[in-house]
Amino acid sequence: MKAMTFTSEFLSAAKQAPRIYFAPLVGAYKAIKAEMAKAGGGDRSAKIPPKH
Incomplete structure (x- = not known):
């Protein structure tokens, strides 16, 4: 297995930070x-019959 350098480890953590934060x-x-x-709060516009 390839040893990770400090720079590659730092860049990897920097890429994952926004994902972890959000x-x-x-x-x-x-x-x-x-x-x-x-709860049935989805798309209600398709369930309402048109008024004539």
Whole structure:
């Protein structure tokens, strides 16, 4: 296995930092979206019959 240098280790951590920082927000968004779909709050425009 190739030994990682300090520079490559630093660059690897720098690339992963935004993903780690925003992971709670992304997870919360996905959970809210799933709850809305489960509660029937999805696309309601297709479920409402047209008025004549």
